[in-house]
Amino acid sequence: MARRRRRTRVQVVGLDRLERRLADLPDELKQAAQAAVKASGRAMKEDVQRHVRRDTGNLYGSVEDTYERDGLQTSVGWRDQDDLYALFHERGTRRIPANPTLIPALEREGRELAARLRTEVRRRL
Template identity: 70%
Template sequence: MARRRARVEVIGLPALERRLARLVPQLQEAARAAVEESGQAMVGDVQRRVRRDTGNLAQSVKAVADRGGMRTSVGWRDQDDLYAVFHERGTRHVPANPTLVPALEREGSELVARLRAEVRGALR
């Protein structure tokens, strides 16, 4: 039996390629927005749950973005906040009150939902 050849032509392929190229920056911006929102949500979570004496730890927790806004680090950055590790991990005299890792665990599924919503919004 002889082989037949078929030719397929995709109409509008160049226009599709241009649209996809324009979508990449929109999707990146949507991801940045979701990551930033999750970082701020974690800051709020930590502020609500951290042990309070003077209130310094609650006031000084920060979210710092890097990698072009695609990654956010949440924690204490000031030298005066070095004692935060003793509250997080505990000592002989102070029981542990972990706030950072639990905030990350609570925010993990929320970040996925935020990313999904932002990407869907960018694709519309």
């Protein structure tokens, strides 16, 4: 029986409200928020690359950061269909011990995002 592939998804509560409030603010502040999100996305990608197993280097090389919602939402992970085995490394199998990289990277960067946002807003004002 084939196992269904599940994705880990984290949703930021209040993103819609933040977008509405940013629309009312000057473009400089919106650009500051976009820069902070982009910096956080890059930081999470680098964190995942630092901690992922490197047998062939495929997982290291194929992790991507993508941006949506006018640059206010980032997604970090493996996009290539050939990287299904990333799930095995993340969650583990009978023969491969779990080596979670995505959620720990998100947790580490989550603490930094507010500081990045403050720094970007101050720099642009």
